[in-house]
Structure formats: C-alpha cells, structure tokens
Amino acid sequence: MPLCFLLAALVAVGDARNPLPARIDTLIVAGHPDFAKLAAPAADDAEFVRRAYLDFTGTIPTVTQVTAFLTDSSPNKRATLINSLIDSPGYVRRMTWFLDVTLMERLADVKVPRAAWEAYLQAAIAENRPYDALVREILSNDGADPKTRPAAKFFLDRELEPHLVTRDISRIFLGRNLTCAQCHDHPVIDDYKQSEYYGIQAFVNRSFLFPNAKAPTAIIAEKAEGDVTFVSVFDKAKKQFTITPKMLGAKALPEEKPEKGKEYKVAPAANVRPIPAFSRRALLAGALTAPENTAFARTAVNRIWAMMLGRGLVDAVDWDHSSNPPSHPELLELLTDEFVSHNYDVKWLVRQIAHTQTYQRSSEVPSQLKDIPADRYLVANLKPLTPEQLAFAVAQACGQPSGTGAVGPFRSMFSARPGEPQDAFSSTLDQTLFLKYGATVRGMLASRTAALAKLTDPDAVAEELFLSVLSRRPTPDEKKDIADALKSATDRNATLTGLTWALIASAEFRFNH
C-alpha cells in the first residue's frame, strides 16, 4: 500500500493494529457528529441473547438457554456466546438459508432438487469454504457430474435464460442492478452502461441447456460461435455494437481464436453435447472472483452486513453506484479489504461484526432521539424474521423439538416472489390470516398450552410463557396481566392458548430486535 494511503487509513480508522471490531465501531461513531450523545446503549442481556440466537442459529433460544445466559455472571459471556453459536450446527442451518435466498431468491427448484442444493450449501458452510471458491464452483459447474451437479443450480434453475442470468450475476455478485441497461445506457446513473450489461452477458451467450431447457436433467453446453450485439433504443441511427466478455469497468478479456476446423473438442451433432475448444463461460468464474474485481468482495461484505445489521452499507444491496454511495464508505472499503486478505472467510467476517458494539447496540430508541436516520446505526434496526426464522421461532416458542416441519408452510406464505429480493417489510392479509386463524400455527400452540397447564402459580405461568416465547422475563405489569387473565378464565386451557398466541402474534416476536 502506498504510504499516503496507509496514513490516510490510519487517520480514518484509528490504529490499524486494533482488532477489527474496534475499528468498525470507530468508523460507525465517526459517521454522526453527535453519535456518543444520541446513540442507544448496549442491548440488555435478554435482547442480546434473542438476537444472537436468531442471527447465528436461525431460531430463538429455549427457556434453558435464556436463563443460563441471564444468570451467567461472567464478564465475557457475550463473546463466549457469540463464539459458541457461530461454531454450532445452528450456524450452518442459518447460513444455508441465507446463502440459498441470496443466490436463488426463491426461484422454483426446476432442475436441482432443494434437498441436494441445501446439502451442498451445508457442506460448504460446515467446512467454511471460502466465498470466492464457492462462487467459482457455482459459476463453473456444468451439471454433468451427478456428484457435483447441485453447484450448477444458479444457472440450471434459471434455465440459462441470458437476460435473467445477466441480471442476477450483476445484482447478486456485483451489487449492480443493470436491468435498465438492457435497452440503453442508464439515463440517470452514469456507471450503468449498456456495454457493461452485454459484457457480462457475453460470458454466457454461447451457453445453452442440453438437450433442451425444459429437460429436468439438462446440463450446460456451449457453442464455439455467437456474438453479443446491441443497439440502444435511444439511438435513432440504430448503430450496432459487438462486445466480448468483460467484467464491470474492466477491459474485454482476450479471446482465443481456434483455427478453422478446430473450434470444437466435441463437435455438435444430433444428441451430442458440443464442447468448444475455447469456452467463454469458463472465463466467468475467474474474472468475477479476481481480486481486482473489487465489486465481488464488496458486494459479499455488504450483503453479510445487511443480514446482521438490517441494512446494507450500500442500500439496497443491488444498487451500488456513484450516486448512491455507501453510508460509511471507509468502513465498506475496510471490510472489503479485510475480507479479501482473510481469504473470503465468511465465518470470520460474521464473527468480527458480531463482536462490535454496533451489532450489540439496543434497538430501544433513546428518548432524546427524535428522527432516527436508519443508515447511522445509532439504534439497532428491527429485522423482520425471515420465513425460516419465523417457522423455527414459532416451533421453539411452542416447545416443539424442531421447526423443520413448519418451514414449508411459512416459506410459501412469507417468502418474496420468486426472483425478487426480500425487500422492505410488509404484512399482507393472507399472512396475517395465516398467523391468526391458520391451522399450522394453531396446531403448534397445543404443546405450549400443555406445558403451561401443569403450572399452577400464575407468576410461574408468566415466567415460563415470556421466557419461552419472547426470550425475556415478564415485567410486573405483564405478570399482573397474566394473573388477571387466569383468574377470570372460564376455560383455563383456552386462556393459556390465547395468551401464547398473543405473544407469538406480537410485534416483539415478529421482529429480531
């Protein structure tokens, strides 16, 4: 690093020898002139333990886990909990959900079955495969070998549709939604050029599904010829451009031009998958994950940050361009550099962020704070539970051994539309009716009722209820509410079920706060 850069970095982030979490916090504090005065304090223990379990295992803690944490007097208990959760099987489950939704965005499982895909991701996460290596597998696998075929899901389940693949490579891996640039240079965003869009598309324009796009067992094949040309719809002269594979902002990659007659290793013929001597698609994985293509690591870091903090440093996570700058540009650069120098280690990055004060801040808005700028991290953002977290959390709240069985109905009810990002929170009538009267939730409530029915003391009921559903102890007011409800109950079990339901339907439960 040149000296001037090094000095600038030192000034900006304090002592570079400090651990990363402290440097993250320094940059976040520097992001608001009155940060120390306005910011919320650290989350209390109950808030923290629920948040950590949801973020690192995908579900809320059990009563035993909550009380163990609340009664632990060790000063390092938060760090200890973070480390143990990140090393637990729950982390694999949670990150499988995260990577699945990031990469596949709820598209239908048309070519690679869900179970095989999840098993593939689980194996990668369990061994903490570097993110760049994982993405290289995903972008280079052709689906022909049954043993490794799940890695090809990204292409196969998109049926290699050129525009869909171009859109999603640029959005998911590069943080840029170039869709507008399909027909013309983006009218208001200078960095979104039509040539960038088609430069990405040129990596895959010769690839196709063999024997055809509809076959469930289709594999990826490639031709030796075919150019990408485009015309701007704004150009009255209809000037046509031809473009070869190139990464965003980079030069076109050199292409090999095999001699005439030697274009194919396996020549096209009826029922034969052609293999070209020179493959454009084979260039993609390397070019995309190359360190000089900083958009790749930057996008990964931003997406992981958004998962944990409820908002990307670049927001939305696929809208990275010069007129939508990051909320904390130096922080995003720091995290990107560190992620690359730590060999794209996702677990390491999650752990570093988890150990920050920024992550551990309370979501309770201090009374002095009037308008909360969401991008300053003065207060922890509320994060709606994902469909999977919600399924597991409801199951856990009801004392069921596993949430696996509930994932299907919750996914179909709460997921974003296929191919669309899970955007801002909304609550739709069908979702509310599902929680209110639906058989899935009603069926789960029974086990909690049965457990509560064994308790006679109203205070014990309140303790058990709040600890199991909201992962905290009840307040005196809440204890009184429970006691009053039980006193006036004509049907005690119905009342217990109703109380449990009310806690599950509360906003406090619906959000990771």
Next chain:
Amino acid sequence: MPRCTYACNTADHSVSRRSFLGTTALGTTAALGAGGFASGMANAELAKAQKRVLVIFLSGGVSQLETWDPKPNTDTGGPFKAISTSVPGTHFSELLPHTAKQAHRLAIVRSLNSVSDDHGIGAKIMLTGRKPEAGVEYPHIGAVSAKLLGRGSTAALPGHIQILPKGGGGFGNADSTFLGPKFASVSLGDGKPPADLLRPKDLSPESDAAREDFRRKLNDRFAKSRKSAATDAYSESYEQAERVVKQSDVFDIEKENPKVADRYGRHDLGRHFLLARRLLEAGVTYVKVSHSNYDTHHENFDFHIEQLGEFDSPFAALLDDLADRGMLDTTLVVVMSEMGRTPRINDRYGRDHWSKAWSVALAGCGIKGGAVVGKTNANGTAVADREIYSGHLFHTYLRAVGIDSTKNFYPNDRPIPYADPKTAAINEILA
C-alpha cells in the same frame, strides 16, 4: 433517487413485495369503524356513488359467430340461427335467448382486432389494453380500476378480486405490476373465500377478542420504545384482517336470498356471478369472473351450446339484478375473452384461434345501451368498418367509469399513460 426513470420498468424495488393491503393501505381504521362497510348510511351512500368494474372473461376464446356477430347462412356461419333482440335491427346468435332480451343494455363492438392468436399473450393484450413491450409490464384493468376507483385505506375488502372456475385461491398475483402489490388480484378458486378467513370452530368469539386485546396491549408497550413504520404496519395488519373477517359473510352466497340465488342458477357460473354481485355490492372495486372453457378446436358447436347454455341465463339474471339494485349505473360490465374463433370451420367441426375480427360486449356504467359499433364482412373473415384495438377498449372502460384515460401513472417519476396513447375511447358507445 428514482431507480430508473425511462424505458424500463422492473419495479424491483419501487414497490415492496406483495403487500396486498400492505403498508400504505394500513394506518387508518377509523373511517369505516368496526362494523365495516355496511354499517352506516354514509357508507351506503358512498357505495352507491362508487364506480365499479365487472369483467366476465370467457376463457379459451369465445366464438363471436355463436354470440354477438352471427353470420347465418354463410360458409362460415355454422348451424345456428340469428335471433332478434330487444334492440330492433340487432341480432345475436340463438344460443343467447335470455341475453338477447338484455340487448338494450348492451353495447356491442364487432370489429375488434386483438392482434395475437396466443392464449397467454391474447389475455394480456385484452386485460392490459396493450401489446406486450420489452422492458415494461403494464398493469391489468383490475389493478388499474382498484387503483383509480378504489376507496384506498378506508376499504375493508380488497379492491381487485378474481373468481376462477376451480383450483386454489391465492394472493400475490403479478397483475398489478408497477402499481404495487396492494392492487394485485386476490383469487378465489371456485368462489371459495380466502384461506383462513373464518374463525376456527374451537376458538370462541370471546377467546378471540381476549387474545386480540392482549396482543394490542403487548404491541402498545413495545411501541413505546420501538415504534417504526414496520411495527405499525404489522400491528395494523391485524386490524385490517379483523375488518375483513367481520365481512366474511360477503363471501358466503348461502347468505343470499334463495329466490335471488335461484335466478342466477345453482351451477358454478351462477354461483360465481352471484358472488361477484355480492362483492361489488359490498364495495369491492373490480371483480373478474372467468368461465371456462371456450377453446373449441373440436366440436365448436356442441361446446358452445353447453358453454353458452351455462352463461346465457345467469348473465341476464345478473344484469337484471344489478339494475334492480341500482348498481348498473355505477358498475361497468364487460364480457371479453382472450381472442375470438376462426370463421373457417375446420375438419373436426371446430373453430381455431382468431384475433383479427371478433366481438366484445359492454353494459352498465357510462355505456350507451343498444349501441353497436364496427362491422365485419359478410362471412366474418375481416373487419369491414371501424377496426378497434384493445387500446380503444381500455380507454373506453376508463372513460365509462369517469376517468380521463389520457392521464399518466408516474412509477419512479416516469410517465406511463393509463391507456395506449396511440388509441382513444370509442365515443359511439359511451353514454
């Protein structure tokens, strides 16, 4: 920062996902009060004045020759006669005897060219009033109606409902495009109410009310220190759900006067028409009823006897009922399809896909009853006069319900005309 202001419309982030009656619709409970729509005089008045749209979609492609534009005694006319109607000089196919008596309420367009002979594209053209274009998805007439005619956050019920012949119901349809998920259709498969609308039997009304009270109390406490647009939207969605639940009888045609129900008929289409009327009466802005299936590549004539036999009398009953209730003046009724059928009769006595010269019928709000516009040639193989595109119809629908169809929507600040600016309303059939 507008995400994209010209010539592309992915709406990727411009609207949050399928928030049917979502965040923007939330936030007001007051206007209707707990009793919902039917509770007060003011609301009844409001309902009367509210314009509504009912589309009857004869799915698969209905034959214009067996309905609105008969050509008896020609090489293409088929075996059926033309019969006179309540409008002197206007004839319908003899398969529509009851509808013929309603002709004075109907305006017929006989010169429609809908451009595509494909079911999916044809349906899109007819429901959006445009040919498909790269880079922009236009909203369906149902979403446009719900958006422009709906009562917004005061509505207890969804504004855009489609009743399908069978299958499951569902939310989150993609037909509202850039207008946002709030205006997307809610499907009622076989007219069944939305899932989980009815309180389960093992939950007493008292227990339900008690648990709702406690939920509200918990939310109020949580909101003291963690109030946000998202938590408000979540809390409010339960109030919204309660309003719809209170109106759940609207979805139940068993609650209808049996004499009225008999007039509609007790078969599927009769039930679906009756449900449509109940929904419109309760304040739903747009209802589409689909009748399946008119795709008669084989045995066109037998199938049209059956299909139109189901359609004819309930449709006439529906128009009478709307008129009796004073709703026809405020309800635009359109009978359309994704295409017509070939004048040429194929060797299986079928008619194939045909978009070049066919007919639709309109009635009610803003429509000049008895009007006929456009003409086909003697055997129906081409438009002879006043060629109409789906864009003309789209303008006409909007004008009929009192909307200036030349205005624009502005998704992401980009102007998108309500209706195709290359076309205009069909003034001859507007009242």
